[in-house]
Amino acid sequence: MVQQALEEISRGTAEIIDKERVEKLVTRYYDDGTTYTVKAGFDPTGADLHLGHTVLLQKLRVFQKHGGRVQLLIGDFTATIGDPTGKSETRKILDTDTILANAKTYQEQVFNILDESKTEVVFNSTWLNKLGAAGMVALTTLFNVARMLERDDFEKRYRAGQSISISEFLYPLLQGYDSVELQSDIEIGGTDQKFNLLMGRHLQRAYNVGKEQAVLMMPILEGLDGVQKMSKSLQNYIGITEExxxxxxxxxxxxxxxxxxxxxxxxxxxxxxxxxxxxxxxxxxxxxxxxxxxxxxxxxxxxxxxxxxxxxxxxxxxxxKENLLPADMNEIEVEEGIWICKALVDAGLEPSTSQARRDIKQNAVSLNQEKVSDDALNLSAGEYILQVGKRKFAKVKVR
RNA sequence: GGUGAGUUACUCAAGCGGCCAACGAGGGCAGACUGUAAAUCUGCUGACUAUGUCUUCGAAGGUUCGAAUCCUUCACUCACCA
Incomplete structure (x- = not known):
């Protein structure tokens, strides 16, 4: 049983640091039912979850099956700083309202996968706001700049002479401090988070929490293009709330x-x-x-x-396969005599009449399943099916 | 603070007075082939009912018949020095 649990847990992982500790925690759960905590942080910077996020969520779900209690950390405070990970330039800072709204949508979506009864949602502003200047300074004494600069992206930017804001140095520290506050047993995250995840171990030791969290890293899921990581800004994602x-x-x-x-x-x-x-x-x-x-x-x-x-x-x-029409299409009504290019734009199939013309010239546009060759065509009254390429359809009613 | 370099379309990157809506690459879109895959080949890739017109090359002015290209000012970025 324990063996199987451990297999499920390690499946697909990129790296596990302090694997023995994970084994110990799981074994103890199966011995006497003692649970343990698994922390995962989410930055409420974008509102919608995509498959990339679910890689982590599913792993959390596995832990829940085997005695883990999930600490779902919403980094509402840290989002005001902006995680520098993977960025080649200083991030924009979000305002509080947006962050809170995003956090809310996150929570709604997360329980599609996670077991709500075994999940504790926490906001790091709860303790970070209280930390104060004194606490903050104390925190900064526990790490030094040289080691901070060892971090890949910092190092690159430093060498390239690009700006690194001091606040960005605080990000890993604060994320690590979250682990101190939460006394997490395990933290999981993407491989790109390694530095930050290890910071949790470092700080737990420095603050004498009495344990050092194990760290489990998942690979970064590639987006639809198969090359770059799945992300909203690259438009290569599958959102879990999509149709x-x-x-x-x-x-x-x-x-x-x-x-x-x-x-x-x-x-x-x-x-x-x-x-x-x-x-x-x-x-x-x-x-x-x-x-x-x-x-x-x-x-x-x-x-x-x-x-x-x-x-x-x-x-x-x-x-x-059958070349039939989709059941539901976008439907619009237009005036008689409308120019076909205009109709394509109105139906949302084309961004501009220029583009529409080009596509017609390239035989990419169909009217009622027949290719259109005349880009000056005007539509008389009736109902038509317009198609651009293989996948864009619309129904057009001409009055 | 000083000196020098730069800012071009989605991204990188040419162009340095007319032939520039702007080379090339990537990306994207479309066509052929397919399994709406990959790979490959081909075309397109500012807008506009359009062999023409309009708006674009950091911003604003100026020189010129004519400016992405020259001049001035401003903003931003980078490098070296302090």
Whole structure:
């Protein structure tokens, strides 16, 4: 039992620091039911969660199954500083209202995955506001600039002569201090958080908390492009609140290679099952498309349910396999004689009439399933289906 | 504070008086091929009912028949020195 739990916990992890401690905690839980705490911090800078976040959340869920109590830390205070991780320039500072609003939407979405009864949501402003100048200064004495500059991104920026604000030095310190305050047993985060996560250990020792948190790091999930990390600003993400059909379609659009990565980090399948599928595909007994469909179904099911997942698949197959029209399209009404390019823009299929013209010239536009070749066409009264490319449809009523 | 370099479209990056809506690369979009995959090949990639017009090359002025290109001021970034 313990063995299995540990396997589930270490699955997909990039690195575990102080693995023995994790083993000890889990073993003790199965011996006498003693629980332990697992901390994970979220920066309420963006409001919507995407699959990248769920990698961590799912890992937390696994801990919850095996005696972990989750400390879901909303970094409302630290968000006012801005985590410098991975940034090549100083971050913008958010205002309090936005942060609070974001934190709220976060919480609503998080319990799609986490067990609410085993989760404690905490805000670090609770204790950081109280810390005061004196406490702050005391905190800064526990670390030195030389070591701070060892951190990758700081080092690069320092060498490149780019600005590093003093407040950015405080970020890791404060994140580490959170662990002191929460007396966390384990903290999990992405590999890019290593420095900050280790700071928690350092500070717990410095403050004589009586334990040093184990650190578990998850790999960073690549976005739809398969190269850069999934993030909202790069527009390569699948949001967990997106429509079933969008989640389904986006999942199918990832590359075969990336699909395995998603399987490993996101699916419930065991590693053996995944290895088997991989082999099947290699030997040609299993079509990669099928494997991908299953992944897409699993994801939609997780955030909605099986029925909607099946519907999403049917819808998708209709449109792209059978070449049928999607069931629900954006619908607009326009005046008679409208220029087709204008109609395309009005329907939201094209950003400008110029772009519409170009697409028509390239045979990318269809009217009632037939390619349009005349970019000066005007629509007479009636109902039309407009299509741009393979995936953009709209219904147009011309009066 | 001093000296020098720079600021070009989504990003990087050419252009240094007319041939510039601006080379090239990446990205994006579309077409072919497919499994709405990858790879590959091709086209497009400021706006406008459009062989023309308008707005764009950090900001504002100026020189000129004509400026992304020259001059002035301002803002910002970087480098070296203090």
């Amino acid at each position: 079933p059909k969008d989640i389904y379609a986006k999942t199918l659009s990832i590359s075969d290679e990336l699909m395995w990565r998603y399987y490993e980090l996101l699916s419930e399948n065991t590693l053996e099952e995944i290895a088997q599928m991989k082999q099947g595909v290699q030997m040609g007994t299993l079509h990669p498309k099928t494997v991908k469909e299953n992944l897409a179904l699993e994801l939609v099911t997780r955030f909605y349910n099986v029925e909607l997942a099946t519907l999403a698949k049917e819808e998708f197959d209709n449109v792209f």
